[in-house]
Amino acid sequence: MNKLIYLDNAATTYPKPEIVYTTMDKVLREECVNAGRGSYKLARKANTLIEDTRKLLLELINSKAKNEKVIFTPSATIAINQVLRGIEWEKINNVYVSPFEHNAIMRTLHSLSKLNDFNIHIIPFDNLTFELKDADLKVMFAKNTPDMIVLSHISNVTGYILPIKQCHDLAEKYNPINIVDCAQSLGIVPVDITEELSMCDFIIFAGHKSLYGPLGVAGFICLNSNINLKEIITGGTGSDSTNLEMPQDGEKRYEVGSYNIYAIAGLNAALRWINNTDIKEIFKHEKRLSEILVQELKSINGIEVYVPSNLANHIGVVAFNIEGYKASEVGTILDDEFNVCVRTGHHCAPYVAAFLEGMAKYGTIRASIGYFTNENDIRIFIDSVSEL
Amino acid sequence: MNKLIYLDNAATTYPKPEIVYTTMDKVLREECVNAGRGSYKLARKANTLIEDTRKLLLELINSKAKNEKVIFTPSATIAINQVLRGIEWEKINNVYVSPFEHNAIMRTLHSLSKLNDFNIHIIPFDNLTFELKDADLKVMFAKNTPDMIVLSHISNVTGYILPIKQCHDLAEKYNPINIVDCAQSLGIVPVDITEELSMCDFIIFAGHKSLYGPLGVAGFICLNSNINLKEIITGGTGSDSTNLEMPQDGEKRYEVGSYNIYAIAGLNAALRWINNTDIKEIFKHEKRLSEILVQELKSINGIEVYVPSNLANHIGVVAFNIEGYKASEVGTILDDEFNVCVRTGHHCAPYVAAFLEGMAKYGTIRASIGYFTNENDIRIFIDSVSEL
Structure with a gap:
């Protein structure tokens, strides 16, 4: 055989990439402690690695500003749940999705639709050519104005690279919340927040897919600092421990419990490999x-x-x-x-x-x-x- | 220095343990694919590893029955959130906790108390001897009958091994839901569901603490099959994909997205190391x-x-x-x-x-x-x- x-x-x-394996083994053996700003050297080193990984991700999406935030989660599914369940649903009437969305999106929207009064609309694509039916979509948007649009950047079933900008352009005047699931795209095709994704509010990423990092690290990038997501998972943040409220802002609001430092180290190595490989x-x-x-x-x-x-x-x-x-x-x-x-x-x-x-x-x-x-x-x- | x-x-x-490092490196390099029953050999091998790890955990808590369920989560914090946020709070009026509980418990209960009408009571311990004030607790239980008791098995601050059985015995006639956080104890002290923890409904475990496994794998063990937790994270389960509902039972209801297979392999190795070391x-x-x-x-x-x-x-x-x-x-x-x-x-x-x-x-x-x-x-x- x-x-x-x-x-x-x-x-x-x-x-x-080999460097992902060697980095993870090294960090597991030599540096795998709980991150913490105010603690001992190894814990501070872990912290520096986390911040450096955020920076590499922001560079990859061509971030120029200072107010984009990278939030690490253990999986893209959890990132999607954090974003979707964190939204103020009172203001949302119409959610648009493509027919290519993953169950991390669809089951979560379905679950939320039992608690909140909104409609889910499927964006029309031609089922032979896969082309966006833009005239039809325009009519749909006018009839049921979009409050949120969730799109996969690349379909995990068909490899179709969706026309993100085209959809966002058509919706621009309604100013929806735009979420783009880049689990299959970031690291392979340009995910550029100054171009194709310029109207995006949240990018979802999965460390272990197109980014060539390990399982156990994923997250979302918040590009719109005006949207404050509710926290959906609560717990220790290693600071202000006698306060029963979660931190009100910053990454720590959503990054609960111990950081998976060797997985983040693996992602860091993968991001450097992407840069070196081009x-x-x-x-x-x-x-x-x-x-x-x-x-x-x-x-x-x-x-x-x-x-x-x-x-x-x-x-x-x-x-x-x-x-x-x-x-x-x-x-x-x-x-x-x-x-x-x-x-x-x-x-x-x-x-x-x-x-x-x-x-x-x-x-x-x-x-x-x-x-x-x-x-x-x-x-x-x-x-x-x-x-x- | x-x-x-x-x-x-x-x-x-x-x-x-060295075997944790070598196992993880091997699985990362040779077997780190997405688990799946109906798929190719490597995916089925990943599945077998997951099931074997559940079995080792059940053996560690001295499980004799067939209806205990091990659910894997990426962290103990997420496990605690899954259990606490999954409970039917309509039936809960009084929750008792020890003064030693972690913010994964306390911030989550605090957050839930804003949405549900229940009271949090602190179980009285003597602050010099750390002894349980059992007479006082008895009075408290009679006045505000316990619907849920959440206890750390070992305090992460003081190393105090809490009198789990003594608390559960005092509460037995009120039949509360008993949750025990074994993040610091499983693998070191006996966590025995036929003895000290015989009245426990949910055990929380953290792979990377007293179990000597890696970060990225934790979970809860459900010992009471009559309690069906709501799912709090929704997404793909690799099966029944056209159904927007999550599976109604089984581990898959709570184990959403890709399994972190090399972390589970690391925990598997750690559990075998614990058995071999004794x-x-x-x-x-x-x-x-x-x-x-x-x-x-x-x-x-x-x-x-x-x-x-x-x-x-x-x-x-x-x-x-x-x-x-x-x-x-x-x-x-x-x-x-x-x-x-x-x-x-x-x-x-x-x-x-x-x-x-x-x-x-x-x-x-x-x-x-x-x-x-x-x-x-x-x-x-x-x-x-x-x-x-």
């Missing part, structure tokens, strides 16, 4: 392999590939189905007979099934590449699929 | 060093040590003050001049200050030992303190 071909990078990028090179590599993958899959008879018509808006993740097979059957065969790791099913994105005809019943097979995928991996994968 | 003397094990145990040996070692530490500190003029009169109820953590110094001053000198790491302040425990006279204003110095602390470390520490 061939070597392991890992094509589940949309779930978690694997492997990570994000444009990472993009170029993943883009090239994505193109080969799409082209080759499309050339096989009986395979339906779910990608946007304009492949300029696509990277990294390819969803497809094979005539005559359930997605899960293909996954099992690829694993058992070819040592190829893909995901099958609905990929935690509840509305994509309804959006993409053909996957509705059994979901799709999803192959997702990373910077450490090479052309030979893609060839082996294509050969395996062809043999089915 | 002498080598680093780390006496902040109550914040996080450091170092960890928990009685760990206890014996920490107990012996605690005794030396208390005895030596007490013998120095001008030092006040805050420990229970009956030292059988004490382990690991020693809080003290030195006449003429603020706690923070001592911390700085120990760090700068002696390379000794201790914590100073209130240690995220808001009521201990009011309980222990003398520490009210500036908090205490806290020296906390671990299995890898040795007698020589204690001697150097005592010499350093003596030189002040």
Whole structure:
């Protein structure tokens, strides 16, 4: 059997850059103490590392101002819950989402809709071309003015790079809260708060996905200092301990309990690796392999590939189905007979099934590449699929 | 300057057993994929590791039944929030806590008290001997019948081992929900659900403290299958993705998003290390060093040590003050001049200050030992303190 071909990078990028492993092992062994400004040297060193990691993230989104805040959470799911559950829902009547959103968004909005009186609208996209139906959206916005828009930057199922700016532009006059889930994009495509994301209020990031860091560190970046989120998790902050109220502002309001310092160190190393490798090179590599993958899959008879018509808006993740097979059957065969790791099913994105005809019943097979995928991996994968 | 003397094990145990480091590095490099039952071999292997770790934790608390559930969370703070915010508060009028509780408990109860109509009562302990005032508590319970009791098993400030069973016995006829925070105890003292904790409904654990595992993995153990907690964090669970409701039961209801598989692997290794080392040996070692530490500190003029009169109820953590110094001053000198790491302040425990006279204003110095602390470390520490 061939070597392991890992094509589940949309779930978690694997492997990570070597420097992530060595940094984590070093910090675990030598510096893994509880961070604290007023404490001993090692604790202060941990603190410096945290602040440095915030700075690297702000640089990555092209932050120029001083008032953007990076908040670390243990997972992007918790970051999304913190942002969505932290909002003042009294003021929100209409929430718009794309059909590509993840259950971290959709189940949380669904849960909040039981407690608050708002409507969830699905932004219209053409289900063949994936193009935004902007005229329709304009009408929808006029009829039910948007108070919040939540968009994935890149779909975790289809690899579609969503037209963030186009949606935000159409909504601009209604001044909604704009949340962009960059779990699959930050570190690969430009997440630029002076351009494509210039109207964004909150960016969600996941350390272990497109940022090539470890599991256990994620967060959100608040770009609008006028929105003060309620805290949803309460606990110790290592300061003002006799006060039962959480800090009223600053990162500590949301960063509760002990910092996961070796995970943050891993993310720090990953961010430096992205800088050294150059994000444009990472993009170029993943883009090239994505193109080969799409082209080759499309050339096989009986395979339906779910990608946007304009492949300029696509990277990294390819969803497809094979005539005559359930997605899960293909996954099992690829694993058992070819040592190829893909995901099958609905990929935690509840509305994509309804959006993409053909996957509705059994979901799709999803192959997702990373910077450490090479052309030979893609060839082996294509050969395996062809043999089915 | 002498080598680093780390006496902040109550914040996080450091170092960890070597096997924790090597296991984590191995899993990070070779197996760190997203867990999933129906997926490829590596994902199923991750799943097996998770289930095995639950089993080891259940064995550690002497579980005999089949209906106890281990839920993993990224931190003990999140576990506490999940349990406390998940409770049906409509039925709760009186919550009892010890004066030793951490802000993960106290700030969360405080926050919940703004939304729900209940009273928080402090269980009376003698502030010189630390003995439970059981007659007084009996009267309190009769007057305001307990619906919930939250107790630390071991105080993170004073190392006091609380009389859990004695409190639960007094409350038994009122059938309260009993939550025990074992962040500082599980892995060191017996946490036995057939004995001391036989009336407990929820146990909180922190992987990175007395369990000698890494940061990033913690959780709660539900011992009462009749209590169904509301989910407080919503998101993807890798299954039933087109359903916007969270799973109605099972661990997945609370374990949202990607599992931190290398952290769970680290905890798994730590649990095996505890079994191999023998928990009685760990206890014996920490107990012996605690005794030396208390005895030596007490013998120095001008030092006040805050420990229970009956030292059988004490382990690991020693809080003290030195006449003429603020706690923070001592911390700085120990760090700068002696390379000794201790914590100073209130240690995220808001009521201990009011309980222990003398520490009210500036908090205490806290020296906390671990299995890898040795007698020589204690001697150097005592010499350093003596030189002040």
